Amino acid sequence: MDGRRSPxxxxxxxxxxxxxxxxxxxxxxxxxxxxxxxxxxxxxxAELGYRPNRAARSLVVRxxxxxxxxxxxxxxxxxxxxxxxxxxxxxxxxxxxxxLQMVLVMGDPVRDGARMERYLRGGxxxxxxxxxxxxxxxxxxxxxxxxxxxxxxGRPLTGADTFVYVDVDNCEGGRLAARRLVERGCHRIxxxxxxxxxxxxxDRHQGWSEELAAAGLPTDLVEVGDFTAEGGAxxxxxxxxxxxxxxxxxxxxxxxxxxxMSELVAAGRRVPEDVALVGFDASAAAGMTRPPLxxxxxxVSEMAVRATELLLRLMRREEAASxxxxxxxxxxxxx
Amino acid sequence: MDGRRSPxxxxxxxxxxxxxxxxxxxxxxxxxxxxxxxxxxxxxxAELGYRPNRAARSLVVRxxxxxxxxxxxxxxxxxxxxxxxxxxxxxxxxxxxxxLQMVLVMGDPVRDGARMERYLRGGxxxxxxxxxxxxxxxxxxxxxxxxxxxxxxGRPLTGADTFVYVDVDNCEGGRLAARRLVERGCHRIxxxxxxxxxxxxxDRHQGWSEELAAAGLPTDLVEVGDFTAEGGAxxxxxxxxxxxxxxxxxxxxxxxxxxxMSELVAAGRRVPEDVALVGFDASAAAGMTRPPLxxxxxxVSEMAVRATELLLRLMRREEAASxxxxxxxxxxxxx
DNA sequence: CTGTTAGCGCGTTCAC
DNA sequence: GTGAACGCGCTAACAG
Numbered sequence: 050m051d052g053r054r055s056p057x058x059x060x061x062x063x064x065x066x067x068x069x070x071x072x073x074x075x076x077x078x079x080x081x082x083x084x085x086x087x088x089x090x091x092x093x094x095a096e097l098g099y100r101p102n103r104a105a106r107s108l109v110v111r112x113x114x115x116x117x118x119x120x121x122x123x124x125x126x127x128x129x130x131x132x133x134x135x136x137x138x139x140x141x142x143x144x145x146x147x148x149l150q151m152v153l154v155m156g157d158p159v160r161d162g163a164r165m166e167r168y169l170r171g172g173x174x175x176x177x178x179x180x181x182x183x184x185x186x187x188x189x190x191x192x193x194x195x196x197x198x199x200x201x202x203g204r205p206l207t208g209a210d211t212f213v214y215v216d217v218d219n220c221e222g223g224r225l226a227a228r229r230l231v232e233r234g235c236h237r238i239x240x241x242x243x244x245x246x247x248x249x250x251x252d253r254h255q256g257w258s259e260e261l262a263a264a265g266l267p268t269d270l271v272e273v274g275d276f277t278a279e280g281g282a283x284x285x286x287x288x289x290x291x292x293x294x295x296x297x298x299x300x301x302x303x304x305x306x307x308x309x310m311s312e313l314v315a316a317g318r319r320v321p322e323d324v325a326l327v328g329f330d331a332s333a334a335a336g337m338t339r340p341p342l343x344x345x346x347x348x349v350s351e352m353a354v355r356a357t358e359l360l361l362r363l364m365r366r367e368e369a370a371s372x373x374x375x376x377x378x379x380x381x382x383x384x
Numbered sequence: 385m386d387g388r389r390s391p392x393x394x395x396x397x398x399x400x401x402x403x404x405x406x407x408x409x410x411x412x413x414x415x416x417x418x419x420x421x422x423x424x425x426x427x428x429x430a431e432l433g434y435r436p437n438r439a440a441r442s443l444v445v446r447x448x449x450x451x452x453x454x455x456x457x458x459x460x461x462x463x464x465x466x467x468x469x470x471x472x473x474x475x476x477x478x479x480x481x482x483x484l485q486m487v488l489v490m491g492d493p494v495r496d497g498a499r500m501e502r503y504l505r506g507g508x509x510x511x512x513x514x515x516x517x518x519x520x521x522x523x524x525x526x527x528x529x530x531x532x533x534x535x536x537x538g539r540p541l542t543g544a545d546t547f548v549y550v551d552v553d554n555c556e557g558g559r560l561a562a563r564r565l566v567e568r569g570c571h572r573i574x575x576x577x578x579x580x581x582x583x584x585x586x587d588r589h590q591g592w593s594e595e596l597a598a599a600g601l602p603t604d605l606v607e608v609g610d611f612t613a614e615g616g617a618x619x620x621x622x623x624x625x626x627x628x629x630x631x632x633x634x635x636x637x638x639x640x641x642x643x644x645m646s647e648l649v650a651a652g653r654r655v656p657e658d659v660a661l662v663g664f665d666a667s668a669a670a671g672m673t674r675p676p677l678x679x680x681x682x683x684v685s686e687m688a689v690r691a692t693e694l695l696l697r698l699m700r701r702e703e704a705a706s707x708x709x710x711x712x713x714x715x716x717x718x719x
Numbered sequence: 720c721t722g723t724t725a726g727c728g729c730g731t732t733c734a735c
Numbered sequence: 736g737t738g739a740a741c742g743c744g745c746t747a748a749c750a751g
Contacts, residue, residue, distance in 0.1 A: 057744055068722045073746060081720055098531060105744035108439040109727045115487075122473070133469055138457070141490040145499060151488045152450075155476040164480060196433065278668055307672040314674055333613055337642040337672060339649055392728055403738045408730060418736060440728030443743050723750075728743105735738080 056097040064093040076101060113175035113364055115150040116140070116357070119165065119188070120180045121158050130276060130304050131332050132349055136180060136202060139353025147361065149175075158186055166191045176360045178202060178353075184246040198363035200356045204248040204371075213363065214371045215356040219249050222345040222376040223256025226299040226327040229343065229384050231264045233325050235297025239270030241284040241309060243301040253301045253329060270295065274305050281305025285312040296324055297384070303328040303335045303344055310338050310383065325384035340382025348374055391432040399428035411436060448510030448699055450485040451475070451692070454500065454523070455515045456493050465611060465639050466667050467684055471515060471537060474688025482696065484510075493521055501526045511695045513537060513688075519581035533698035535691045539583040539706075548698065549706045550691040554584050557680040557711040558591025561634040561662040564678065564719050566599045568660050570632025574605030576619040576644060578636040588636045588664060605630065609640050616640025620647040631659055632719070638663040638670045638679055645673050645718070660719035675717025683709055 062072040067086050074082045075090040093099070107114055118140055120133065137151075144151050152174060156165050165188060169177065176198040182189060184206040192199055193208070201214035230238050240257050243250030250273075258268045270292055272284035281300060285308075288295055298313075300306035306328030310320055318324045320340075328335055328344040335342035352374060359369040397407040402421050409417045410425040428434070442449060453475055455468065472486070479486050487509060491500050504512065504526060511533040517524055519541040527534055528543070536549035565573050575592050578585030585608075593603045605627055607619035616635060620643075623630060633648075635641035641663030645655055653659045655675075663670055663679040670677035687709060694704040 059744075069745080070723080070747090071721060074721090077746085083720060086721085100530070102443070102744050104439045104442040105727090106746075107727095108437070108443055108729090108744080109746045111727075118488075130469075131466070133472075134465075137468075137488065137490070141488065145491060145496060148499075150503075151490075153453075153472065153476065153486045153488045155472070155486075156480060161480060164483075168485075195435075278671060304668070304672075311672065311674050311676075333639070334669070334672060336613060337639075337646065337669060339646050339674070341646075393730095394728075404729080405731080405738055406736085409737090412730080416736060421736080437728050440743090441730075443728080443745090444730045446743080721751080723748105725746105725748085727745090727747105730741105730743090732741085733739090735736105 056099045058099070058101070060097055061090060061093045061099045064097060065089040113149065115152050115174045116144060116176045116178065116360065117152045117154050117169070117174040118178045118180065119169075120153065120155045121182060121186065121188075122155050130302070131334070132330070132347075133180070135349035136353045139350035140178060140357050142350070143354045143357035143361075158183070158188055162187055169195055169197065176200075176364045178356055178360060179205070181247060181249075182206075183244070198360055200360040200363065200369075202352055202356045204252075206246070206248055206251075209248075209371075212371075213359055213369050215352045215359065215374070216248065216372075217347050217352060217374045218376050219252035220256040220259075222329060222347070223253040223258075223299065223301075224260040225256075225376065225378045226253075226329065226345055227257040227260035227264075229327055229378055230297035230299065230325055231260065231266065233297065233321075233384060235325055236266060237270070237292055237294050238266060238297035238299070239272070239288045239292060239295050240298065241272050241274040241281055241288070241300040241305055243274060243276050245273055250301065253299075257299050274301065276302050276305060278304055278308035281308040282312045285309040286316075289313075289316055289318075297326075298324055299327045299329075301329050303330040303332045303342060306342055306344070307334045307338050310342070321383045327378075327384045331379045335379070335381060338383070343381035343384040344379050346376050346379060348376075391434045392437070393434070395432055396425060396428045396434045399432060400424040448484065450487050450509050451479060451511045451513065451695065452487045452489050452504070452509040453513045453515065454504075455488065455490045456517060456521065456523075457490050465637070466669070467665070467682075468515070470684035471688045474685035475513060475692050477685070478689045478692035478696075493518070493523055497522055504530055504532065511535075511699045513691055513695060514540070516582060516584075517541075518579070533695055535695040535698065535704075537687055537691045539587075541581070541583055541586075544583075544706075547706075548694055548704050550687045550694065550709070551583065551707075552682050552687060552709045552711050554587035554711075555591040555594075557664060557682070558588040558593070558634065558636075559595040560591075560711065560713045561588075561664065561680055562592040562595035562599075564662055564713055565632035565634065565660055566595065566601065568632065568656075568719060570660055571601060572605070572627055572629045573601060573632035573634070574607070574623045574627060574630050575633065576607050576609040576616055576623070576635040576640055578609060578611050580608055585636065588634075592634050609636065611637050611640060613639055613643035616643040617647045620644040621651075624648075624651055624653075632661075633659055634662045634664075636664050638665040638667045638677055641677055641679070642669045642673050645677070656718045662713075662719045666714045670714070670716060673718070678716035678719040679714050681711050681714060683711075 062069045242254040274280040328342040331346040335344045362369040397404040539551045577589040609615040663677040666681040670679045697704040
């Protein structure tokens with residue numbers, strides 16, 4: 050015991066005058082140990098400042114101990130969106146009672162792809178939850194090779210049939226938004242989409258498109274956004290330029306929708322009198338505008354909980370099927 | 385090698401017809417190994433799907449491998465705030481080149497305190513970054529006992545002299561906000577504070593208070609908020625009831641300030657004509673209101689980067705001193 | 720109840 | 736260049 054080295058169970062046992070096995074029992078709460086011995090060991094632990102070595106332990110007990118949450122972060126501003134907060138909350142909540150650790154692996158797939166892949170292949174983790182994967186993401190292929198239990202939050206564009214995922218019914222959400230605008234009597238309806246290399250972007254647009262087509266309305270007023278406020282504002286400006294008579298607008302996220310609303314007002318349009326507006330996410334941002342946004346629910350935390358549940362099943366080698374959660378319209382003051 | 389069990393280095397060696405030592409050298413990129421042997425081992429690794437066992441490895445090499453980010457989550461809605469996103473981004477960014485893992489430990493200190501403490505004492509981690517600790521937090525004491533390298537983001541109320549921390553100059557921020565309102569000619573100035581069991585809440589209020597006192601104005605118009613939109617709205621209602629002649633308001637976070645603005649408008653006040661408003665954080669929420677909020681910067685990601693830097697120093701047993709980052713006023717349309 | 724013993728998977732001398 | 740042997744800290748049988 051040379052002072053530098055952090056104390057081991059052996060040191061504790063020696064100090065308490067018992068064997069290493071007994072000390073181990075005390076540490077692990079095994080009841081079959083005499084009270085006096087327990088006290089001696091407890092005291093020794095305190096005096097020595099002993100901390101069990103997790104590596105040594107897991108080497109022998111061989112239990113899964115961590116789940117990686119893989120977040121692709123192509124845009125610095127993505128964190129302005131409360132999406133990730135809700136997601137992490139959901140995962141953390143479901144993981145808490147299991148004792149599994151949540152390891153956050155973030156990075157730009159291009160810049161940090163190598164590091165992230167190395168991590169995944171390194172066997173540091175027992176399961177993976179992938180968030181907001183984009184099309185053509187090399188990491189997805191790497192993930193397949195590792196054969197690690199994996200669940201996606203948000204339908205992956207490549208391999209939706211081979212991977213398990215949890216998603217909200219984005220298509221239906223787009224339809225609900227469009228229907229609201231149609232029923233309100235709008236006939237020049239535009240949309241600001243999310244990125245079109247993500248299912249959330251594609252599906253919300255598709256639902257909107259289907260519903261308008263069904264109502265016999267044109268579906269050409271489309272601008273691509275990127276789920277950031279700046280992107281939303283830019284898209285709205287483009288839309289107004291293309292169609293000054295715009296009277297209805299579906300924006301694929303509340304963050305963009307709030308920015309869009311500011312932009313509309315700045316352009317002299319009243320919301321909802323001149324332009325009716327529907328967002329997506331039912332996030333805090335929806336309540337912060339005046340009037341509050343009409344929006345579509347996106348149960349992020351719930352998705353995260355479900356995804357984690359499915360992952361735990363996969364880790365136990367049980368069956369797990371993808372899930373699509375329902376969504377609904379939340380009436381606000383903008384449509 | 386019974387198929388169930390995941391393959392070990394031993395298996396790889398056997399399959400490649402070499403000793404375990406040689407296999408190990410290949411895995412770790414040791415140059416002194418014949419090309420033919422290297423190829424055989426590489427092939428065996430691929431065929432067997434071998435993944436090194438991290439526990440066994442770290443048992444031998446004894447290098448730090450993870451940093452815990454401890455987030456107290458007393459309120460479910462706390463994640464609506466982009467604060468945590470920015471924070472995690474900063475930590476992740478600084479940690480990326482080091483290869484250290486970021487382990488997210490979240491929970492309500494009351495409900496999950498035992499689990500969180502067990503985790504910290506469990507020696508699973510090599511350093512800790514504590515976020516938004518509240519006063520009387522039992523975890524802080526537990527942390528002291530573990531003697532784990534620890535850095536706080538946000539000055540801890542207990543033990544600011546014993547712990548290393550990084551914070552923004554909240555006091556100065558409060559002063560800047562108050563000064564803006566005073567210079568604008570407001571004379572009935574109120575504030576909605578953050579929680580008063582956190583330094584951010586206390587210090588921003590104190591700065592506001594000092595500046596008003598210096599200007600000879602009363603400092604009694606104070607309502608305590610909780611950094612949530614609902615809390616902000618509630619506080620403003622209370623303030624308006626107490627002082628219908630309110631003409632200036634400092635709200636200690638943009639999220640609350642945006643809600644406050646809605647509430648002011650709903651109460652028939654024009655912002656800034658009737659009531660001038662200053663927020664805090666310079667977050668995305670500030671740009672979403674109309675007009676955009678005048679606010680005070682809160683360099684969250686930068687704080688996180690600095691905190692991680694200091695933690696890395698502590699982990700190398702180097703000196704590290706607390707840092708307080710400057711802040712400044714961002715003019716908007718509300719004050 | 721307690722101590723003894725045998726590995727867990729891997730990196731690392733130290734011989735060859 | 737390569738292999739045999741040791742030990743990292745701990746838990747789990749098995750004796751006592």
